[in-house]
Amino acid sequence: MSYIEIRDVKRTFEDGQQVLKGVSLSIERGEFITLLGSSGCGKTTLLxxxxxxxxxxxxxxxxDSVDVTGLSPKQRNLAMVFQQHSLFPTMTVHDNIGYGLRFKDMTKEEKERxxxxxxxxxxxxxxxxxxxxxxxxxEQQRVSLARGIVTDPKVLLLDEPFSAIDAKLRKALQIRIKNIHTSLGITTIFVTHDQEEAMRMSxxxxxxxNGKIEQSGSPMDLYLRPQTAYAAGFIGHYNLLTADxxxxxxxxxxxxxxxxxxxxSVYISGxxxxxxxxxxxMQGVVRQIIYQGNVIRYSVAVDDIEMDVDQLYEGREELKRGDRAFLRVAEEDLIYYKN
Ligand SMILES: Nc1ncnc2c1ncn2[C@@H]1O[C@H](COP(=O)(O)OP(=O)(O)OP(=O)(O)O)[C@@H](O)[C@H]1O
Ligand SMILES: [Mg+2]
Structure with missing residues (x-):
């Protein structure tokens, strides 16, 4: 049995909406896993x-081999950092962090340490x-994190802890959380709707x-081998074309x-x-060029279909907006889904 086993969990809210439709996951001790999905798919409910x-x-x-299904939150010994800021406004940073220790059987000195x-x-x-x-x-999110960690939880649950934070600080916090995970080795379940964040962290x-696990695997596995059209559309910016x-x-x-x-995997030439x-x-017309550091993303209109093409910038002659573009894709780089 894995450290955390979730088996066929279902949840319908009082209004009749089934939000979890049979979710199963297995998480090893010390693993950092991410629940990734669009808004409303059930991530917070699962957490x-x-x-x-x-x-x-x-x-x-x-x-940890104990059936916790009927146990109270306290008996489970998990820490959750919530999507919205949840610090007590009338308490100092010190007291907010210490709050989780209030019922712990420790001396005052131990708590302060x-x-x-x-x-x-x-x-x-x-x-x-x-x-x-x-x-x-x-800083508030970091204090929330400290409040979770201070209790030595078995599992750390992080629900979009960076949702209200700008891009630069987000990256710094991602690194900080990864470092904390590495040094403490706490089994961590992280929630995000941002695929790049998921790939970087997990x-x-x-x-x-939609209330189910669509696919699970290592970041590169999901990126290179999405098993459904939905997964391909969500991860890796795949171009997704219908039969027509x-x-x-x-x-x-x-x-x-x-x-x-x-x-x-699309090659472009003038x-x-x-x-x-x-x-x-395929043939089309360059509609947009976006420079992403050493990668250039061309958006090419093929008929009325928009194809994104990423090319490493190697100092070669570039295409310009409005240029005719000739695209080539190896058959082995195509993924076909029946639906
Ligand atoms: N207490 C509740 N009563 C009724 N419906 C709820 C309740 N909590 C959540 N829902 C519904 O369940 C669905 C899933 O909600 P949930 O909060 O789990 O989504 P999420 O994946 O965390 O989304 P987000 O990325 O926006 O945070 C939504 O459609 C939501 O409206
Ligand atoms: Mg949520």
Whole structure:
């Protein structure tokens, strides 16, 4: 049995909406996994179910070989950092962090030592006496994190902890959380709707869609081998073409399904390619060029279909907006989904 086992968890809210439709996951001790999915797919509900903050209709949850399905949040010994800021506004940073220790059987000195260690970990030493309103958004999130960690939880549950934070600080906090995970080795379940964040942070990703797990695997596994058209559309910026679009783009005929093509497996040229049987070819017009550091993303209109093409910038002659573009994709880089 894995460290955390979630088996066929279902949850319907009072208004009749089934939000979890049979979710199963297995997480190893010390793993950092991410629940990734669009808004409303059930991520927070699943996290709250694991923490025991909301009930489930059926299914089982095991942590460290103990069936915790019927246990209270306190008995589960997990820490959750919530999507919205949840610090107590009338308590100092010190007291907010210490709050989790109030019922712990520890001496005052031990508690003070734990709080000090937690402050060091989030690098906010000297902030003890400040109130939440005197902190930036990122600092508040770090204090929330410290409040979770200070109790030595078995599992850390992080629900979009960076949702209110700007891009630069987000990256810094991602690194900080990864460092904390590495140094403490706490089994961590992280929730986000941002695929790049998920790829950067996780040992493994569970992609959720509409109350179910769509696919799970390592970040590169999901990126390179999405098993459904939905997964391909969500991860890796795949170009996703319906059968009809496929026909208009390259002339080939399929009756149904989707083709998915990663932007970096499309090659672009200002002049026609010498055609070979193991490639497909398309033609279009460059509509947009976006420089992403050493990668250039071309958006090419093929008929009315927008194809994204990523090319490493190697100092070669570039295409300009409005130029005719000839695209080539190796057959082996195409992924076909029946639906
Ligand atoms: N207490 C509740 N009562 C009724 N419906 C709820 C309740 N909580 C959540 N829902 C519904 O369940 C669905 C899933 O909500 P949930 O908060 O789990 O989504 P999420 O994946 O965390 O989304 P987001 O990325 O926006 O935070 C939504 O459609 C939401 O409206
Ligand atoms: Mg949520």
């Amino acid at each position: 709250r179910s694991i923490a025991g903050l909301t009930g489930i209709d059926s299914g089982k949850i095991f942590i 734990k709080i000090k260690e937690a402050l060091e970990l989030i690098e906010l030493e000297g902030f003890e006496k400040k109130y939440p309103s005197q902190l930036s958004g990122g 040992d493994r990703i569970y992609l959720m869609h 679009e496929w026909h208009r783009a390259c002339g080939a005929v399929v009756s149904d399904g989707h083709y998915a093509i990663r932007p970096e 002049s026609p390619w010498d055609e070979t049987a193991d490639h497909i070819y």
